[in-house]
Amino acid sequence: MNKRIKLNNKEKGVLLLEGIGTFLLFQLINVILVITSNVFFGNNQRTNFFRLIQTDSSRAGFWQVWFFFCLVLVLEIFISFHVVMKTFRQFEVEKVERELAKIADGDLNQQLHLEVNPRLQGIVNSINSLISNTNNHIAEQRRSEKSKDELITNVSHDIRTPLTSIIGYLGLIESKNYEDLDQILKYTHVAYKKSLEMQNLVNDLFEYTNVQHANSTLSMTKFDMAQMLDQLSADFELEANKRGMEIVVNTSPEKILMTGDTDKLGRVFNNLIMNAFKYGDGATHLWLEAKQTPQEVVVRVANNGKPIPKESLDHLFDRFYRVEDSRSKETGGTGLGLAIAQSMVKMHGGQISVESNNDRTAFIIHFPTIKQKNSEE
Structure with a gap:
């Protein structure tokens, strides 16, 4: 005051x-x-x-x-x-x-x-506004610097672990510290798997930084969301059968026309479905649902597996966040998949959230249709 x-x-x-x-x-x-x-x-x-x-x-x-x-x-x-x-x-x-x-x-x-006095008050208010904007800019710069430091730390940690294994096993081969060809193949197989982990991390990191970049653009096309979900169901049917899961697609209406970048949206749903496969312990069903209203299209990717702990729900979309380190090591997750999905949804003007209880764990995406109609016009 x-x-x-x-x-x-x-x-x-x-x-x-x-x-x-x-x-x-x-x-x-x-x-x-x-x-x-x-x-x-x-x-x-x-x-x-x-x-x-x-x-x-x-x-x-x-x-x-x-x-x-x-x-x-x-x-x-x-x-x-x-x-x-x-x-x-x-x-x-x-x-x-x-x-x-x-x-x-x-x-x-x-x-x-x-x-x-009124004449000087205008100058005072402008100075206060300048100070406030400057402080906000400084705070944003500090958050950005902190974010970059955390990113470098996390990437270094995640790359160092598989790289250490690769160097170790290749070092055994280089020093001829093996008994026979089978042992050589075992060492190279482990090194190969660790190399794939590093490749996945680098690819995810590249994609994450790309969607975060201010100049990142969308290649907008008109598509049918119901058809996209049906195609995803077909693509992952074999993997679901291996895990004893059934994929169920429900859309209302049967045809949902939207405008968006199908490549990026495909990556969003791929991440969510793979996330359900990796962490939905005990799940028997995977639901892909979409519903259109006059204002938006709501898409749900849900499974009936083990619920996510409440303390983890607010951090799922944080970079490199893993609910359980042991499970992450087993599944080979980079901790960037959900962060990438959130960024791509935001690029489409949408929002993504998560709900989890004993019945279902569901990722819910809201895509505004009014904005899309205006952009088409």
């Missing part, structure tokens, strides 16, 4: 002297003018000031003289007040300058919480 500027005793004294001094100066000028007029027109009945004000009120010119006298007095008071206010505004400017000097020294944590 802004507060009025409070003057110290010295400043109050300056204002008082300014007002009284200016008013007395005007009175001195008045006296000089009256004396001067009497000197030059001493015997003139019409111009002698003292005779006019001492004359009977019925006499012509009496009221005119007093009216003029009062008008001059009011004008003098007004000018004296204006001089005082001008000095007060100068004090306001000096106060603002002192506060700005503190900010200029690097103290950007404070703003100018001052209530000043």
Whole structure:
């Protein structure tokens, strides 16, 4: 909340002297003018000031003289007040300058919480807005730097683990520390698997940084969401059968026309389906559902496997986040799949969320259709 500027005793004294001094100066000028007029027109009945004000009120010119006298007095008071206010505004400017000097020294944590005259208030508000925007920009830069540091740390950690295994097993072969060809094949097989882990991490990292880039664009085409889900069901049917799962597709209506980047949306659903395969322990069904309303298209990818712990729900879309480290190591997940899916959904103007209970774990995507219609027009 802004507060009025409070003057110290010295400043109050300056204002008082300014007002009284200016008013007395005007009175001195008045006296000089009256004396001067009497000197030059001493015997003139019409111009002698003292005779006019001492004359009977019925006499012509009496009221005119007093009216003029009062008008001059009011004008003098007004000018004296204006001089005082001008000095007060100068004090306001000096106060603002002192506060700005503190900010200029690097103290950007404070703003100018001052209530000043309307003309100067606009400048104060603009300065506060500039300070606020600067602080937001600095905070965003710090978050970005912290995010980059975390990204480098996580990538280094995730690359170092398989790389250590690769170097170790290839080192055994290089030093001829093996018994027969079967052992060589075993070492190379492990090195190959670890190389694939590194390749997956690099590919996911590249894709994540690409969708996060400001210049990342979408190749928009018109497609049928229901048909896309049917195609996904067919693509993953074999993998689902291996895991003892059945894929069920439900759409309403049967044909849902949308506009989007089918390659990126395909990657979103691939990530969600693979996520269900890897972490949906005990699941027997995988549901791919889509429903169209006048405002949006809602797509759900759900399974009836083991629920996600409540404490993990808010972090699933964080980069490199894994619900359980042991399961992550077994499945080979990079922790970037859901972050990539979220970024791609946001590029389409949509939102993605997750719900998990003992019955189902569902990833829910909302795609706005009104915006898409406007873009088509």
